[in-house]
Amino acid sequence: MAFRSRREKLRSILSGGTCVHPGSVYDAISIRIAEDLGFPLGMFGGSVASLAVLGDPDITLITLTELAEQMRRMSRAAALPVLVDADHGYGNALNVRRTVQELETAGAAGLTIEDTLLPAGFGEAKTQLISLEEGVGKMKAALDGRGDPSLVIMGRTGAASITSIEDAIRRARAYEATGVDALFFTGIKSRAELEAIVSATRLPIVLGGAPEELNVLEYLAGQRVRIALQGHAPIAAATQAVYETQKALRDGTAPKNLKGLPSSDLTSRVTREADVKARSADVLGPKQ
Numbered sequence: 430m431a432f433r434s435r436r437e438k439l440r441s442i443l444s445g446g447t448c449v450h451p452g453s454v455y456d457a458i459s460i461r462i463a464e465d466l467g468f469p470l471g472m473f474g475g476s477v478a479s480l481a482v483l484g485d486p487d488i489t490l491i492t493l494t495e496l497a498e499q500m501r502r503m504s505r506a507a508a509l510p511v512l513v514d515a516d517h518g519y520g521n522a523l524n525v526r527r528t529v530q531e532l533e534t535a536g537a538a539g540l541t542i543e544d545t546l547l548p549a550g551f552g553e554a555k556t557q558l559i560s561l562e563e564g565v566g567k568m569k570a571a572l573d574g575r576g577d578p579s580l581v582i583m584g585r586t587g588a589a590s591i592t593s594i595e596d597a598i599r600r601a602r603a604y605e606a607t608g609v610d611a612l613f614f615t616g617i618k619s620r621a622e623l624e625a626i627v628s629a630t631r632l633p634i635v636l637g638g639a640p641e642e643l644n645v646l647e648y649l650a651g652q653r654v655r656i657a658l659q660g661h662a663p664i665a666a667a668t669q670a671v672y673e674t675q676k677a678l679r680d681g682t683a684p685k686n687l688k689g690l691p692s693s694d695l696t697s698r699v700t701r702e703a704d705v706k707a708r709s710a711d712v713l714g715p716k717q
């Protein structure tokens with residue numbers, strides 16, 4: 430299986446003794462940059478998928494097909510293992526099974542399924558959770574949908590910031606019992622909360638965003654946290670760069686005087702130009 434080594438790399442992060450920051454990736458160029466800079470893993474968030482594909486905020490308007498297609502583009506562009514935020518699995522537990530099948534064939538190294546009620550329901554001001562029982566059904570369906578046993582499936586709960594830390598632990602333990610490979614938590618606010626989770630569970634932990642006091646890799650590593658997200662600044666920086674460049678051009682700046690453009694060397698690296706040229710010479714013959 431072509432993607433197995435990517436999945437095994439993610440598994441070795443989860444079974445290792447350190448905690449890593451993933452690179453935030455959302456398209457073919459961003460995954461190549463993350464790979465070239467030596468990130469051990471890419472994180473493809475639902476928020477950045479919505480931004481890159483639709484230009485929308487993170488409100489689950491993106492479809493599974495669009496998400497999987499963007500993942501497929503990244504899988505072709507680079508060999509960096511990618512953890513995909515598969516949100517709620519795009520429907521009920523049967524949809525979760527389908528979501529796993531699609532992301533597996535698109536080359537994801539791993540994916541998260543969360544227990545948030547998505548998209549937001551009628552008249553609901555605050556984010557809601559599905560029941561623990563429905564969450565368990567989704568985790569079972571995700572595992573059932575996996576064809577390649579090396580694909581990593583993570584159970585994710587946002588309960589810490591929606592209901593309580595006790596509820597987050599209860600849910601994590603129930604997801605753990607289904608056989609998922611790791612637990613992903615959002616909304617953890619303190620070391621005490623993290624330590625309560627650590628003593629009540631046994632699987633590797635992934636933290637999606639954490640306050641300053643938690644953000645020390647050595648400390649996190651000692652708490653069984655293997656991956657700690659750092660948000661999605663690269664796509665935000667790209668938005669600002671496009672804005673500045675278009676504004677300068679609109680204001681009359683000559684293209685040769687624009688600031689912040691990549692060197693030709695960087696462009697050549699992110700397009701893997703040397704590789705393309707070598708292949709062109711092989712199959713298209715020498716240029717006349």
Ligand SMILES: O=C([O-])CC(=O)C(=O)O
Nearest residue numbers: 472474475476477514637
């Ligand atoms: O998983 C992540 O990267 C955090 C998240 O939910 C998102 O960005 O949609």
Ligand SMILES: [Mg+2]
Nearest residue numbers: 474475476514
């Ligand atoms: Mg998300």
